[in-house]
Amino acid sequence: MEEVKTFQDIILTLQQFWSKQGCMLMQSYDTEKGAGTMSPYTFLRAIGPEPWNAAYVEPSRRPADGRYGKNPNRLYQHHQFQVVMKPSPKNIQELYIDSLKALGIDPLKHDIRFVEDNWENPSLGCAGLGWEVWLDGMEVTQFTYFQQVGGLEVDSVTSELTYGLERLASYIQDVNSVYDIEWAPGVKYGEIFKHPEYEHSVYSFENSDTAFLFNQFSAFEKEALKQIEKNLVHPAYDYVLKCSHAFNLLDARGAVSATDRPDYLKRIRHMARLIAKAFLQERAKLSFPLLKDSEAKKWVEKYGIKEEK
Amino acid sequence: MTHTYLLEIGLEEMPAKIISDSVSQLKDILATHLKENDLNYSTINVWSTPRRLAVTVKDLETKQADRVETVKGPAKRIALDKEGNWSKAAIGFTKGQKVSVEDIIFKEVKGEEYVFVEKHIKGQPAKIVLEGLGSKLSALSFPVSMKWGNSSHKFIRPVHWLASLLDDDVVNMNLFDVSAGRETEGHRFLGDALTLSHASDYTESLKQAFVIVDRDERKQTIVKQIQDMCQENKWQDPTDNEELVEEVTDLVEWPTVFYGTFDTHYLDVPEIVLETAMADHQRYFPVREAGTNHAFLPYFIAVRNGNEKGLDHVRKGNEKVLDARLADAAFFYEEDKKHDIDYFVEKLKNVSFHEKIGSLYEKQERIARLSHFLAPYFGLSSEEKEELERAALICKFDLVTQTVTEFTSLQGEVAGIFADERKESKNISTALSEQYLPKSLEGALPESKIGAIISLADKMDSLISFFAVGLVPTGSNDPFALRRQAMGIVRIIEAFNIPFALTDWLDVIVDGMQNVETKALYEQNKEKVSQFILDRLDLWLTKYAGMAKEFDVRKAVLHASHDNLIALIDQAKVLKEEKPTNQFKPVVESLTRVSNLAEKADGALDIETKQFESESEAALYEELVRIENESKEMKTAHQEWKHFVELRPLIESFFDENMVMTDDEATRTNRLALLNRIDTLAQSFAQFKMLVIK
Known part of the structure; x- marks a missing residue:
């Protein structure tokens, strides 16, 4: 086995590994988001009875975590490698451990631990049970069995693995700062991302136009609600993601008071719930195409809209 | 001959804090099941790790005892017709009981003869009884449960195997879609899947596969390793942090203790912050110098789920993680330092x-x-x-x-x-x-x-x-x-x-x-x-305050007319103390009598001494006023009680010599007011009528 070293080696290895397990290799979704879970390839596909196996890299923006490129561990934008398998395979833990082995991590020489961590994303109405996976004490992966998505109890449980690629890479390459990670042979993470990190931090903490962002939030929200009414699930969801990012920017700027904060989150959650319901209906109208016909029938009966006579 | 039964539920890693409770629930379910089925045994032992909940029953009987059950049927006059033949009712009854009419005996119940049959029931073998356990396992309850795959059942974590052995024989049952067998898993990385040949081999077989299933033994192993390490390095023993020891015990199957270091410049950060970063986030034990000054040292003690192999990697990895955590803590602390209160x-x-x-x-x-x-x-x-x-x-x-x-x-x-x-x-x-x-x-x-x-x-x-x-x-x-x-x-x-x-x-x-x-x-x-x-x-x-049994004392005092907690506590203590004494009953009775009549006073509290007709009335009043004039704040609960004891004979004479509900309105009102005043005094101590007297 060739040694997995660079950041891109890690991505390639994980892609290869999971595609062999039957995951479709999707691409990063092109709207800003705070976590791979928010990609429609996870959030929407976790809803309803249809199977879904996918893996993708998701650049994740968290404005409040920006540190001007100075903190060795915290970033405005980090990269997640997201794996979702639905229904959760019985051997998902073993598959995960095998993926670490593929990265050259020998479990016998390390301490790999599954430590309880129940995950919740209140703004999307999502909750799940699972673990953070520790590699020699470092949390390298969030491992979750989804129980609720968009406020709906799941029909089929999605197992979600979210690898923190920077942490994994800094561990594998044995560097103390993310900026010292080798992305490709001869090119360091810092050489690509340090400057954008600095600029985004300045923007998020000092320069963003809060009035503009507040307006954006409201405008995106209005547009999302309008599209939800027409059952245009995907365009509506894009605007929810944009709302969420606008909110995160405002939050980083300290522009949202503690009193208003729950209200903004509630507004996002409200839209996410509507979208979850609408998505389920739209899939039912299509007779849940990813299910076998025989299985689809009972679900269409459960969720399909009865045709009016 | 007696037997050993083993049941092990194998799961994905459970949350540390629920393991002990869950395994004791499992024990209760098993004990109840055996009791309901009259199957005797000597002990049930519990075993647990993050991935398994297990119980073994020792000295289990081969089968239930045979027993005779007597079943009552119809009355004799209905069971036999005029000719003395068995009626349909009698035949139907015996059929229902799977016996024949020849088995019928008569017994008298309340003066009438009835049909009875005796049934000889053969005791079931232990294996059959144990098979019935399967349907009861889903009764285990957890603070949060989850579902997985496409199933709708919920449990703490997905279930992977079920080892169920009576001696060397598999006892069949299912938990969700998992069927019982003799297979179990060793340590996730060090051990392999293994097949158990006999229930009594359980702990030993698992040990061969790098799992210490005896939680106590695992805990002692951890404590001993830590203590040895501390002794060698002249560090203070940190295992008095009971909570952390317990948690770590429930995070590992095969513990190996090691220590690591961190940069001394983090020692500028307040100790409690360092300690929290280590204990709460990483489950590390902070290290202090042994001896008198207990200086905080730049080391940490951690427990690995595995053996010595690759321990250097593990140490280095953990040091790196802690460094990042402490760097964060130091950053926040330094940022905060820039500002005043x-x-x-x-x-x-x-x-x-x-x-x-x-x-x-x-x-x-x-x-x-x-x-x-x-x-x-x-x-x-x-x-x-x-x-x-x-x-x-x-x-x-x-x-x-x-x-x-x-x-x-x-x-x-x-x-x-x-x-x-x-x-x-x-x-x-x-x-x-x-x-x-x-x-x-x-x-x-x-x-x-x-x-x-x-x-x-x-x-x-x-x-x-x-x-x-x-x-x-x-x-x-x-x-x-x-x-x-x-x-x-x-x-x-x-x-x-x-x-x-x-x-x-x-x-x-x-x-x-x-x-x-x-x-x-x-x-x-x-x-x-x-x-x-x-x-x-x-x-x-x-x-x-040791008053679990004194329900009435608590109730009476908590219904007193004030909410001064200190006084209430003292009053309760006095009542508890006095309860066994001889004077308790008459005092409570006299005050209860006062209280019952005082309700008729319509709140009247004004007393006209001119209206007194008897000496006992005047005497009671005089004593009451004397007591009332002493400030409550200046008295101990004991002194207050003493006053009630002193009032008691006066109250009794009052009732002996005076008719309260007399026709003369002025006298009646006056007497009721007097009783109401006494009741008010009593109620500032307790609701005496709520006290139970024997």
Whole structure:
């Protein structure tokens, strides 16, 4: 086995590994988001009875975590490698451990631990049970069995693995700062991302136009609600993601008071719930195409809209 | 011959904190099942690791004992027709019981003869009885459960295997879609899948596969390894951190203890922050020098789930993680250092305590106001009063520091440390660090007076504020931990022996309210808050004053006409003490009689001595007035009780010599008023009629 070293080696290895397990290799979704879970390839596909196996890299923006490129561990934008398998395979833990082995991590020489961590994303109405996976004490992966998505109890449980690629890479390459990670042979993470990190931090903490962002939030929200009414699930969801990012920017700027904060989150959650319901209906109208016909029938009966006579 | 039975449920890693409870539930389910089925055994042992819940039953009988069951049928007159032949009813009955009419015997029941049959039931073999256990396993309950795959059943974590062996024989059962067998798993990385040949080999076989299933043994292994390491390095033994030892025990199957280091420059960060970063986040044991000064050292002790192999990797990895955590902690601490207390206090204006209640800044102001009432009871000097005011007005400042934002469990303690660093007085910093005490039902209490006052004021403010906006605990739902806070109030008042009426305090709180609407809401909830605290006092008396059995004493005292906790506690203690004495019964009876009649007095309390017709009336009155003139505050509960003892013969003579419900209205009213006055005095002690006398 060739040694997995660079950041891109890690991505390639994980892609290869999971595609062999039957995951479709999707691409990063092109709207800003705070976590791979928010990609429609996870959030929407976790809803309803249809199977879904996918893996993708998701650049994740968290404005409040920006540190001007100075903190060795915290970033405005980090990269997640997201794996979702639905229904959760019985051997998902073993598959995960095998993926670490593929990265050259020998479990016998390390301490790999599954430590309880129940995950919740209140703004999307999502909750799940699972673990953070520790590699020699470092949390390298969030491992979750989804129980609720968009406020709906799941029909089929999605197992979600979210690898923190920077942490994994800094561990594998044995560097103390993310900026010292080798992305490709001869090119360091810092050489690509340090400057954008600095600029985004300045923007998020000092320069963003809060009035503009507040307006954006409201405008995106209005547009999302309008599209939800027409059952245009995907365009509506894009605007929810944009709302969420606008909110995160405002939050980083300290522009949202503690009193208003729950209200903004509630507004996002409200839209996410509507979208979850609408998505389920739209899939039912299509007779849940990813299910076998025989299985689809009972679900269409459960969720399909009865045709009016 | 007896047998051994093993049941092991194999799962994905369970949360550490639920394991012990779950395995004891499993034991209960098994014990109940065996009892219901009359199958005898000597002991049930429990075994647990993060991935398994197991029980073994020892000295299990081969089968249930055979038994004879007598079943009653119809009456003889119905069972036999006129000709003396068996009726349809009799035949039907025997068929139903799977016997024949030849088996019928007659027995008399209440003067009438009935048909009976005796059934000989063969005891079932243990294996059959145990198979019935399967359907009961899903009764295990967990604080949160999950579903997985496409199934709808819920459990703590997905179930992977079920080992069920009676000696060397598989006892069939299912848990969800998993069927029982003899297969189990060893340590996730060190061991392999293994096949158990005999139930009694369980612990030994698993040990070969690098799993110590005996939780106690695992814990002792960890403790021993840590202690050996500390002895060798002259470190203080940290295993008195019981909570962390317990948690770590439930995180590993095969423990190996190691230590690592961190950069000494982090030692500038307050110890408690370092400790929290290590213990709470990483489950490491902090290291201190053995001997007298216990200096904090730049090491940590950790427990690995595995053996010695690759321990250097593990150490290095953990050191790296801790370094990142400490770098964060140091960063937050240094950032906070740039600001003074006023800067943080100002920020509190924009942070809400609860959206319906207002900002943290406003809470501080209320705490300051609430604490004024308490200060005199604690005998504060004028300097201390100033310190109290200052402490109250800044007490929440650490909630907006970056350090507490990151390490929320350190609220209060960080305030104390930061106040100290910013040259506040020792009294103030101590009070700030003690303001959240007690943190649990039996947790440590504030030791300083100012700390106790702020803790009381903070808790009382939370109670009345949440009650006022209708956020009251219901059932097991108490999201703001108001019950715990009310218990805190009881415990602090008791420990500091501060005798005051809750109602007096609540009156002052309500009077001080500016906002008319809030004031009205507070006013409406005063009594409820007092009652809520009295309910906690009931629990305190039950659990901590040895009055679990004295239900009537608790009830009688908690229905006294005041809510001075110290006095109530003393009164309860006196009643408990007096209960076995000979005079208890007559005293309680006389006061109960008084009380029953006093209800007819319509609240009249004015007594005309001119109306007295007998000496006993006058004598009772004289004694009452004498007692009334002594201030209650100056008397111990013992002295109060003594007064009731002294009143008793006078009350008895009064009843012997006077007719209370006489036709003469003036005399009647006067006598009822006299009884009402005595009852009022008695009620300030207890509701005597609630006491049980034998």
